[in-house]
Amino acid sequence: MKKITINDLMRWKQEGRKFATVTAYDASFAQLFESQNMPVLLVGDSLGMVLQGQTDTLPVTIEDMAYHTRSVRAGSPHSLLMTDMPFMSYATPAQACENAAKLMRAGANMVKLEGGSWLVETVRMLTERAVPVCAHLGLTPQSVNIFGGYKVQGREEKQAEQMLHDALALQNAGAQLVILECVPARLAAKITQALDIPVIGIGAGADTDGQVLVMHDMFGISANYMPKFSKNFLAETGDMRQAVAKYMEDVERGIFPDEEHTIA
Numbered sequence: 001m002k003k004i005t006i007n008d009l010m011r012w013k014q015e016g017r018k019f020a021t022v023t024a025y026d027a028s029f030a031q032l033f034e035s036q037n038m039p040v041l042l043v044g045d046s047l048g049m050v051l052q053g054q055t056d057t058l059p060v061t062i063e064d065m066a067y068h069t070r071s072v073r074a075g076s077p078h079s080l081l082m083t084d085m086p087f088m089s090y091a092t093p094a095q096a097c098e099n100a101a102k103l104m105r106a107g108a109n110m111v112k113l114e115g116g117s118w119l120v121e122t123v124r125m126l127t128e129r130a131v132p133v134c135a136h137l138g139l140t141p142q143s144v145n146i147f148g149g150y151k152v153q154g155r156e157e158k159q160a161e162q163m164l165h166d167a168l169a170l171q172n173a174g175a176q177l178v179i180l181e182c183v184p185a186r187l188a189a190k191i192t193q194a195l196d197i198p199v200i201g202i203g204a205g206a207d208t209d210g211q212v213l214v215m216h217d218m219f220g221i222s223a224n225y226m227p228k229f230s231k232n233f234l235a236e237t238g239d240m241r242q243a244v245a246k247y248m249e250d251v252e253r254g255i256f257p258d259e260e261h262t263i264a
């Protein structure tokens with residue numbers, strides 16, 4: 001597999017070529033994903049829930065994220081590797097720079113931040129200092145206590161308009177990728193069309209440029225809960241490598257997510 005960069009993702013968007021992404025937290029699974037040519041890996045702070053057994057992502061630290069980034073990079077030298085900045089590690093632009101450096105030194109190619117227009121200055125500061133940024137909008141799990149639970153975002157018109165506005169503002173500030181989580185498919189399609197940069201969806205319908213799944217959901221081994229929009233590809237194929245290949249193929253062919261796995 002050749003080294004994947006943000007330029008590949010930009011080209012794929014222009015060509016209308018869809019791509020898969022999956023979370024990874026250790027070298028063995030990262031190697032398995034790379035063996036199937038998975039182009040993008042995300043070291044998600046979901047590790048707080050799927051690895052540490054916490055009820056949300058808030059306890060995850062920057063040291064946790066750097067540790068798992070190093071492990072994933074060791075297993076997958078060629079994927080575009082994106083790492084979440086955990087809760088309160090980017091509360092100010094200066095803090096964001098200091099903590100993003102730890103993740104980039106650990107092997108990340110890009111950092112992901114949860115939030116809207118309030119992050120414009122931070123995104124500008126990071127990108128001007130050579131840290132590529134992915135903006136995460138919609139259901140941003142670090143805000144679970146503000147949302148009062150894990151709820152679909154952007155159903156109301158005002159909220160939907162704000163999300164589109166935020167996405168454009170973050171793109172203008174220098175963000176090179178956007179993740180939309182748990183938003184109605186029509187809104188995700190509108191934002192994807194409005195942006196020049198690639199948009200990856202999770203619970204955001206089939207019209208985004210790429211899709212991402214938490215690996216434990218893709219293998220159907222999440223401890224407590226399987227989101228409606230996720231699919232157990234291991235149950236369908238009976239083999240881990242084939243499950244990964246099937247997920248990638250279904251995303252590339254626009255078969256996943258289907259109606260059953262889409263939020264209307």
Ligand code: KIV
Pocket residue numbers: 023042043044045046047084179181202212214
């Ligand atoms: O932490 C994570 O795994 C994520 C994905 C759900 C997008 O942010």
